Amino acid sequence: MIIKSMSLQNFRNYESLNLQFDENTNIFYGDNAQGKTNILEAAYVSGTTKSHRGAKDREMISFDKEEAHICTRIEKNGIIHKIDIHLRKNKTKGIAIDGIPIKKAGELFGIIYFVFFSPEDLGIIKNGPSERRRFIDMELCQLDRVYLHQLSNYNKILLQRNRLLKDLAYRPDDKGVLDVLDLQLVKYGRQIIRIRKHFVEELDGLMVRIHDKLSGGREKMALGYEYNVSEAEFEKELARGRERDLKLKTTSIGPHRDDISFLVNGIDIRKYGSQGQQRTSALSLKLSEIELVKKRIHDTPVLLLDDVLSELDGSRQNYLLNYIHNIQTLITCTGLDEFINNRFSVDRIYRVSGGMVTVENGQEADE
Numbered sequence: 001m002i003i004k005s006m007s008l009q010n011f012r013n014y015e016s017l018n019l020q021f022d023e024n025t026n027i028f029y030g031d032n033a034q035g036k037t038n039i040l041e042a043a044y045v046s047g048t049t050k051s052h053r054g055a056k057d058r059e060m061i062s063f064d065k066e067e068a069h070i071c072t073r074i075e076k077n078g079i080i081h082k083i084d085i086h087l088r089k090n091k092t093k094g095i096a097i098d099g100i101p102i103k104k105a106g107e108l109f110g111i112i113y114f115v116f117f118s119p120e121d122l123g124i125i126k127n128g129p130s131e132r133r134r135f136i137d138m139e140l141c142q143l144d145r146v147y148l149h150q151l152s153n154y155n156k157i158l159l160q161r162n163r164l165l166k167d168l169a170y171r172p173d174d175k176g177v178l179d180v181l182d183l184q185l186v187k188y189g190r191q192i193i194r195i196r197k198h199f200v201e202e203l204d205g206l207m208v209r210i211h212d213k214l215s216g217g218r219e220k221m222a223l224g225y226e227y228n229v230s231e232a233e234f235e236k237e238l239a240r241g242r243e244r245d246l247k248l249k250t251t252s253i254g255p256h257r258d259d260i261s262f263l264v265n266g267i268d269i270r271k272y273g274s275q276g277q278q279r280t281s282a283l284s285l286k287l288s289e290i291e292l293v294k295k296r297i298h299d300t301p302v303l304l305l306d307d308v309l310s311e312l313d314g315s316r317q318n319y320l321l322n323y324i325h326n327i328q329t330l331i332t333c334t335g336l337d338e339f340i341n342n343r344f345s346v347d348r349i350y351r352v353s354g355g356m357v358t359v360e361n362g363q364e365a366d367e
């Protein structure tokens with residue numbers, strides 16, 4: 001799948017922008033705060049309806065404007081699809097596929113798949129479990145429609161349960177409601193645990209091979225699903241933890257406390273890894289993600305690389321750039337030196353400056 005073009009209106013610092021993409025490598029370069037990441041963010045929103053940095057809709061609309069519009073053309077199996085996303089200040093977003101409005105964001109599912117790689121991803125191993133869960137959720141919500149649905153239900157019930165735990169102190173009669181919520185939490189939670197387990201196992205198989213190559217055969221990687229509670233024991237453990245939950249006024253058991261472990265040669269690198277080791281492993285994790293997506297969707301995803309090259313040393317850069325040479329990629333960076341030094345083939349170069357984009361080679365941006 002390929003993103004052919006994108007036009008923006010009132011999106012962040014773009015009043016109006018029309019871009020045609022090359023089907024291979026597209027580089028966006030420019031100084032800080034010029035709007036490079038905003039372009040990748042807009043693309044990501046068009047595929048997932050959400051910002052990769054967790055921004056709210058209203059934050060993505062240009063200051064002083066009421067609405068933003070993102071329109072992309074996607075080519076999938078030789079067919080062009082048009083996706084329109086309208087972000088509105090005080091209303092839910094409007095989405096249309098091929099001009100037909102859709103009611104649920106989930107209907108956008110499967111048209112385009114983006115893998116987003118940002119400098120923060122390089123910290124995924126050293127940072128806390130919530131970021132690793134966010135990684136799983138970001139991927140699975142694009143890959144698995146059932147997961148998307150179950151996760152949103154789970155989060156809703158979890159919120160209600162936590163609210164109830166706080167309220168029960170002065171509304172003790174509502175204890176029966178807790179039983180109902182527990183049943184639902186277990187129902188959705190078990191499916192999440194099952195899907196996550198499968199996902200991590202599959203990713204592990206891919207990552208072992210990639211990490212072996214990336215580390216020159218020196219490191220044996222093992223990825224593990226560190227669940228807070230197993231699928232089989234969730235119901236029992238939730239019941240057992242109830243008194244504690246009532247005291248703490250929060251839900252202490254469930255997949256919202258899950259984690260993934262990274263073992264290199266048997267050592268837990270979340271705690272004991274060197275910084276270089278953690279970053280290399282983060283890179284193999286992202287590359288494995290691309291492989292997993294390819295396997296699942298029988299197509300190549302579009303890769304969005306936000307400023308990561310400058311964060312990697314020469315050999316890792318080369319590895320990454322070789323890896324992606326047959327995947328459509330949108331790359332941002334502040335300077336072009338690194339590519340020229342690497343003699344990397346760049347198909348289209350765009351200069352980004354103050355919310356304007358000019359093409360420096362290939363076709364014109366504004367067609």
Ligand SMILES: Nc1ncnc2c1ncn2[C@@H]1O[C@H](COP(=O)(O)OP(=O)(O)OP(=O)(O)O)[C@@H](O)[C@H]1O
Pocket residue numbers: 011012013014030031032033034035036037038039058059060061062063307334
């Ligand atoms: N809602 C908004 N309306 C208007 N401008 C915005 C909005 N949100 C962000 N901006 C502007 O967008 C610019 C930042 O864009 P972006 O994050 O894409 O920069 P960048 O080119 O990726 O920079 P860096 O190299 O530092 O990562 C800032 O100037 C910021 O003020």
Ligand SMILES: [Mg+2]
Pocket residue numbers: 036037038306307332
């Ligand atoms: Mg940026």
